[in-house]
Amino acid sequence: MALLKDIIQWCDQTLKSHEFKDYAPNGLQIEGKAEVKKILCAVTASQDAIDAAIAQHADLLLVHHGYFWKGEPYPITGMRGKRIKALIQNDISLVGYHLPLDSHPTLGNNAEIARILELENIEALDPSERNPIGNIGYLKNAMSPEAFKNFVSEKLHFDAIHLPSEKTTIQKVGFCTGGAQDFIGKAATMNCDAYISGEVSERTFYEAKELDVHYYACGHHATERYGVQRLGQAIAEKFDIKYSYFELNNPI
Template identity: 80%
Template sequence: MAYLKEIIQWCDQTLSASAFKDYAPNGLQIEGKTEVNKILCAVSASQTAVDAAIAQGADLLLAHHGYFWKGEAYPITGMRGKRIKALIKNDISLVGYHLPLDSHPSLGNNAAIADLLELERIEALDPSERHPIGNIGYLKQPMSPEQFKAFASEKLGFDTIHLPADKTEILKVGFCTGGAQDYIHKAAEQHCDAYISGEVSERTFYEAQELNVHYYACGHHATEKYGVQRLAKAISEQFNIEYSYFELNNPI
């Protein structure tokens, strides 16, 4: 058993949450029980994740994509209202960490991608950022664009979309998980051979060609399902409480 307040304080400090200007609040979003015995983590706090937390008797739902995003309507109604009502009714806390969980050098989504793709010599995609949201890494040996597509698809369990450039060899790889396709410009500025993110836009096709950076869309969900698991495991070890991961395989 651990106290909710202690868990939040530890997470906020560990992830340097206050250092990020984000699109949603990081940390405690909905307050439930004072004491926490079990955590369920999920990429997104969807209704199915909420239902799983209830079914498993979790006291805390930990998500990368929580609620209260900028630009959303204020009234708590409809789909979001149903989710929040279920959490409050069952006294379950919702805790969400977005950019801080992308950025963390060991617990973060980008760190996990670097490990999975066996990238070395990790550095910031944008050297001006104190807490880099994206990163650059180097393959152990060069690959052809086609080899790298197959490699990324296998390691991330996703049918990767490849938007080709002219380069015949890939060694230096920029990457930022989720919906960061527009960071391909930063990858070009850093002379990357390839750039990885989760999603893709129509404009990305032309940008890959004109910036001469191979683009690989590896899935928003597929690239961001690791951070919450790493964080939940770290919380579990720090406070000696149980955790589990809820997987709803989102094909996007």
């Protein structure tokens, strides 16, 4: 058993959440029990994830995508109201870390993507960032664009969408998980052969062609299911409590 406040303090310090300008609050979003015996992790605080937390008698729901996003309406009604009501009625805390969990060099989503894809010599996609949100890595052996599509699809368990450029081989790869398709311009500036993110936009097709950077959309959910698991495991080991992961395979 651990105190909620101690878990939040450790997460905030470990992830350096105060150093990020984010689109939603990082850390404790809804306060539940003061004592935590079990954590459930999920990518998004959906109703399914909340129902799983209730069913598993979790005290804390740890997510990458929480609530109170910039630009959202203030009233807690409708779908969001139902979710928050369920958390409060069951005394379950909601804790979310967004950009800090993308960026962290060992626990983050990008760090795990680098490991899974066996990328080496990791560096910042944007060298001006204090805590880089995106990264660059190098394949040990160059691949054809088609072979790389098959490789990332197999490794990330997602049928990647490939938007081609004219380059015939891929070795230098930029990547940033989730909805970071517009960072393809940064990848071009850094002379990447390919760029990976989760989502794709209509404009990305033309950008890949004109910037001469192969783009691979590998799924918002598929690229971001790692950080919460790594963080949940780290919390469990630090505080000697239980954790589990809820997977709802979102195809987007």
